[in-house]
Amino acid sequence: MKFKIFTLLLFTVSCAPHLETFNLKKPYSAKGFAYIYNEKDFNEKIINGKMNNEKFQISHQNLKTGTYLMISNPRNKESIVLKNTKRIRYPEFYKILITKPVAEKLKLRNELPLLEINEIKKNKSFVAQKAKVYNEEKKISSKAPVASVKISNISKDKAKKTKKKIDNIYFDLGIFYSMDTAKFLKKRIIKELTEFDNSKIKIKKINNKENQVIVGPYISVNSLKNDYIKLKSFGFEELDIFLND
Numbered sequence: 001m002k003f004k005i006f007t008l009l010l011f012t013v014s015c016a017p018h019l020e021t022f023n024l025k026k027p028y029s030a031k032g033f034a035y036i037y038n039e040k041d042f043n044e045k046i047i048n049g050k051m052n053n054e055k056f057q058i059s060h061q062n063l064k065t066g067t068y069l070m071i072s073n074p075r076n077k078e079s080i081v082l083k084n085t086k087r088i089r090y091p092e093f094y095k096i097l098i099t100k101p102v103a104e105k106l107k108l109r110n111e112l113p114l115l116e117i118n119e120i121k122k123n124k125s126f127v128a129q130k131a132k133v134y135n136e137e138k139k140i141s142s143k144a145p146v147a148s149v150k151i152s153n154i155s156k157d158k159a160k161k162t163k164k165k166i167d168n169i170y171f172d173l174g175i176f177y178s179m180d181t182a183k184f185l186k187k188r189i190i191k192e193l194t195e196f197d198n199s200k201i202k203i204k205k206i207n208n209k210e211n212q213v214i215v216g217p218y219i220s221v222n223s224l225k226n227d228y229i230k231l232k233s234f235g236f237e238e239l240d241i242f243l244n245d
Contacts, residue, residue, distance in 0.1 A: 031114070037057075037097055037098065048089045051088070067084040072118070073114075074114065078107055080102060093228050111220070114169075169219070173215060173239070176210070179203070182211040186203060192234065
């Protein structure tokens with residue numbers, strides 16, 4: 001959990017309208033949804049910069065260009081390390097802007113492109129390894145041969161089908177050692193965000209020393225956007241998002 005403000009729970013600062021640069025002592029880390037690049041969005045001015053949708057490219061609007069980021073799909077553990085090549089403004093709800101090849105590499109679901117982002121502090125050995133990985137990626141051909149067709153036994157396939165699990169999405173508002181602090185945060189949100197659905201705010205006891213304040217569940221990206229905006233206006237700077245296990 002990251003706040004713009006405070007000594008712990010004083011929410012007084014609003015979001016800056018310009019592109020803010022994070023000056024972080026610790027490596028940047030976040031969980032949330034990717035914005036998958038589409039040139040139509042540039043033409044319609046939803047985003048304010050172009051990317052090459054045939055290359056592995058990423059843009060984080062608040063991190064310096066040249067920053068190395070490991071981007072991972074928490075569902076299948078696929079990951080890739082790329083350099084922040086541009087700073088393009090995109091809708092604030094999303095954590096990062098990525099091209100289609102990156103989404104395909106991570107096997108992200110278009111309707112639920114959840115990922116994790118971790119900054120990597122580079123050194124000489126890392127840069128050498130990164131160059132090797134990048135060169136290997138460039139060799140991947142878009143004209144790879146089509147795999148042979150497998151004829152399945154339909155009756156067996158039907159037997160293997162299971163009910164699809166519904167993903168529940170949650171906001172992570174923070175982990176507190178004190179249950180009183182967690183309760184205070186919950187009461188403060190209920191009091192000040194009068195149009196917020198209070199039933200979505202929950203306190204999850206992780207262990208004897210840690211209490212997590214979460215908001216949810218939501219079942220789609222569109223269903224949580226409005227609440228995300230409300231919580232951001234309340235004073236949260238970074239809101240991590242996670243799925244139920």
